[in-house]
Amino acid sequence: xxxxxxxxxxxHGTMLTASVLALCAxxxxxxxxDATKLPCNVDSDxxxxxxxxxxxxGSRGAADDRTAADGRGAADTLPPKLAVGxxxxxxxxxxxxxxxxxxxxxxxxLCAELACDPCEHLDGGLQCTPGLGVPDAVDDPDRCDGVRSxxxxxxxxxxxxxxxxxxxxxxGQCECGDATCSADGRRCxxxxxxxxxxxxxxxxxxxxxxxxxxxxxxxxxxxxDQCDADGKCAGTLIxxxxxxxxxxxxxxxxxxxxxxxxxxxxxxxxxxxxxxxADDHCDGAGGCASGSPVTxxxxxxxxxxxxxxxxxxxxxxxxxxxxxVDAAGTNGAYRYYYVPNEMCVAGSGTCATVMYDNLPGTTxxxxxxxxxxxxxxxxx
Numbered sequence: 001x002x003x004x005x006x007x008x009x010x011x012h013g014t015m016l017t018a019s020v021l022a023l024c025a026x027x028x029x030x031x032x033x034d035a036t037k038l039p040c041n042v043d044s045d046x047x048x049x050x051x052x053x054x055x056x057x058g059s060r061g062a063a064d065d066r067t068a069a070d071g072r073g074a075a076d077t078l079p080p081k082l083a084v085g086x087x088x089x090x091x092x093x094x095x096x097x098x099x100x101x102x103x104x105x106x107x108x109x110l111c112a113e114l115a116c117d118p119c120e121h122l123d124g125g126l127q128c129t130p131g132l133g134v135p136d137a138v139d140d141p142d143r144c145d146g147v148r149s150x151x152x153x154x155x156x157x158x159x160x161x162x163x164x165x166x167x168x169x170x171x172g173q174c175e176c177g178d179a180t181c182s183a184d185g186r187r188c189x190x191x192x193x194x195x196x197x198x199x200x201x202x203x204x205x206x207x208x209x210x211x212x213x214x215x216x217x218x219x220x221x222x223x224x225d226q227c228d229a230d231g232k233c234a235g236t237l238i239x240x241x242x243x244x245x246x247x248x249x250x251x252x253x254x255x256x257x258x259x260x261x262x263x264x265x266x267x268x269x270x271x272x273x274x275x276x277x278a279d280d281h282c283d284g285a286g287g288c289a290s291g292s293p294v295t296x297x298x299x300x301x302x303x304x305x306x307x308x309x310x311x312x313x314x315x316x317x318x319x320x321x322x323x324x325v326d327a328a329g330t331n332g333a334y335r336y337y338y339v340p341n342e343m344c345v346a347g348s349g350t351c352a353t354v355m356y357d358n359l360p361g362t363t364x365x366x367x368x369x370x371x372x373x374x375x376x377x378x379x380x
């Protein structure tokens with residue numbers, strides 16, 4: 001390996017350029033350095049016949065005519081680094097340390113400025129561009145972990161390969177791959193199988209899963225879905241009910257054994273049957289919350305158990321002027337629950353008449369429903 005004397009007066013760490021080395025011919029030899037370790041910025045910083053590569057002087061391959069007799073070492077040659085655009089076989093051959101596919105099929109490689117992503121190749125301008133193979137059938141362990149293939153520029157699993165979800169697959173979907181439909185036995189498939197069938201090849205649904213294997217029958221009102229002995233997917237039915245009336249409980253199916261229960265929110269308008277309030281709204285728990293009081297005469301629906309209109313108006317700081325089943329509460333008629341199976345009974349009375357919306361001790365609604373044809377109290 002060639003070496004060169006360091007002249008006296010040159011401090012250690014000084015870059016040994018050609019001008020400094022010229023001093024060696026007329027200076028006594030102090031000690032020598034390995035020329036292949038000389039730092040440089042450009043070729044002119046190196047001895048004649050050497051080039052600056054990656055910040056270090058190296059031989060260009062020509063024989064060095066310096067001899068051991070003059071103290072400068074024997075001839076030495078370093079392997080050349082390939083420039084961008086030159087054909088290569090491995091990244092270590094390139095000065096840029098990037099040897100990339102030159103075409104979508106990766107039939108050849110070129111040294112590149114930058115390393116490309118696994119499913120990219122070099123375009124005409126030697127820039128990385130997506131689209132390496134769709135799929136890429138080239139055996140290239142440097143891409144996609146050596147297991148997957150390139151699909152539209154992304155590493156994906158091939159047909160019949162292992163998967164967990166459909167997005168793992170380059171083509172098709174992720175289906176049961178065995179009779180138990182185990183998570184580690186699922187495979188990418190070009191065909192969509194029924195919930196209780198599996199594919200052993202990824203190309204045909206050629207088997208039935210074992211009874212008891214979990215499945216999804218796509219019905220929200222069933223739960224604990226399982227495959228049966230006939231290869232059908234079925235679950236246990238659940239009934240969810242939404243109760244009639246404003247602000248009442250709403251139930252809906254969700255695919256489990258329990259219904260989802262919700263109440264209309266506080267932003268939903270309702271009527272508390274009290275004409276003496278305005279801007280009523282649901283309270284979020286099944287009730288109707290009264291709004292702000294109104295001024296002047298107002299009408300209240302008497303749907304309370306065993307209370308006269310006199311009491312209802314007094315509750316509101318008013319007095320009862322009249323009662324009636326008409327909207328204004330003025331015709332003197334009233335309705336009340338009288339006996340079972342006869343429901344609403346009509347009559348006439350005054351503000352002091354006691355009325356019932358339910359038969360005492362029962363929960364039966366009277367008078368055609370929750371808020372229909374009740375007696376109205378006119379308060380002033």
